[in-house]
Amino acid sequence: MSPRQSPSDTGRLAHFITIDGLKRDTLVRILDTADTFQTASDRQVRKFPTLRGKTIVNLFFENSTRTLTTFELAATRLSADVVNLKLDHSSTQKGETLLDTLRTLEAMHCDLFIVRHSDSGAAHFIASHVGDEVSVLNAGDGQHAHPTQAMLDCYTIRRHRPDLENLRVLIVGDILHSRVARSQIMALNTLGVRSLSVLAPPTLLPSAIHALGVDVADNLDEAVVDKDVIIMLRVQYERMREVHVPGPEEYRRQYGLTEERLARANPGCLVMHPGPINRQVEIDSSVADGPQSVILEQVGNGVAIRMAILSMMLSS
Ligand code: CP
Numbered sequence: 001m002s003p004r005q006s007p008s009d010t011g012r013l014a015h016f017i018t019i020d021g022l023k024r025d026t027l028v029r030i031l032d033t034a035d036t037f038q039t040a041s042d043r044q045v046r047k048f049p050t051l052r053g054k055t056i057v058n059l060f061f062e063n064s065t066r067t068l069t070t071f072e073l074a075a076t077r078l079s080a081d082v083v084n085l086k087l088d089h090s091s092t093q094k095g096e097t098l099l100d101t102l103r104t105l106e107a108m109h110c111d112l113f114i115v116r117h118s119d120s121g122a123a124h125f126i127a128s129h130v131g132d133e134v135s136v137l138n139a140g141d142g143q144h145a146h147p148t149q150a151m152l153d154c155y156t157i158r159r160h161r162p163d164l165e166n167l168r169v170l171i172v173g174d175i176l177h178s179r180v181a182r183s184q185i186m187a188l189n190t191l192g193v194r195s196l197s198v199l200a201p202p203t204l205l206p207s208a209i210h211a212l213g214v215d216v217a218d219n220l221d222e223a224v225v226d227k228d229v230i231i232m233l234r235v236q237y238e239r240m241r242e243v244h245v246p247g248p249e250e251y252r253r254q255y256g257l258t259e260e261r262l263a264r265a266n267p268g269c270l271v272m273h274p275g276p277i278n279r280q281v282e283i284d285s286s287v288a289d290g291p292q293s294v295i296l297e298q299v300g301n302g303v304a305i306r307m308a309i310l311s312m313m314l315s316s
Pocket of ligand 1: 063064065066067068140149274275276
């Protein structure tokens with residue numbers, strides 16, 4: 001459990017670093033809170049006073065399109081003041097340490113740091129070094145965790161299929177390097193899906209995968225049969241220090257989601273991907289852009305789910 005992450009008696013989350021250790025009722029409360037924001041947004045109510053007077057800093061030490069933008073939108077729609085620290089133009093470029101950067105921002109009375117970092121454990125480290133009045137939210141750290149992505153994925157599934165307990169879910173791709181997969185596995189298991197399987201090239205499967213509570217499949221043509229949700233993961237070429245996978249064409253042949261493969265899954269099977277996608281590698285364009293794909297819905301739902309989590313961390 002991360003420092004002070006678990007909800008207090010009032011239900012407030014001090015930090016949000018990982019799904020690990022959070023109870024089912026906390027995850028359900030996040031999903032239900034997101035529903036209220038989504039419903040209001042659908043009625044053209046786009047702005048809420050919930051976090052008026054609060055200051056949120058986006059501290060992204062690693063690139064992002066979806067997460068950064070949806071956090072900025074979520075915080076703005078909750079009426080918080082938002083600062084996107086441009087780290088490539090900040091004093092970290094002059095050698096300032098991470099801790100000195102944190103102390104500097106804390107001196108400005110910021111309430112919450114949203115942190116993305118290429119090092120696993122970075123958000124936990126920051127949460128361990130800030131004062132009690134500052135909250136830390138993990139927006140993706142190395143290969144460890146991406147808890148808000150997992151929650152928006154669960155939210156997207158629940159909006160289509162509220163009967164989570166009946167669903168058979170398959171996660172396919174680069175599990176080894178995927179902070180998203182780790183967080184999804186914890187969230188989906190905590191919420192109680194019927195079955196959860198993973199499939200990856202042997203070199204991209206963590207050795208302790210069974211300890212995460214999943215079945216391991218080895219043939220995609222067979223694994224897709226009877227699935228209600230298929231989550232494809234990006235091949236993370238940038239995290240590979242040696243060659244772990246066949247070339248893109250061979251990868252697609254063995255592990256890519258094609259129309260033919262999707263046709264073997266249950267009717268209406270949801271196709272998901274956290275993005276960014278490698279088209280014609282882990283997923284064909286005709287599937288990514290097809291009628292069963294909810295990939296762009298995932299992005300849009302990121303706003304409501306992040307509004308929910310921010311409000312549960314900062315509203316008193
Ligand atoms: N899914 C995700 O984290 O995307 P970004 O890297 O664009 O934020």
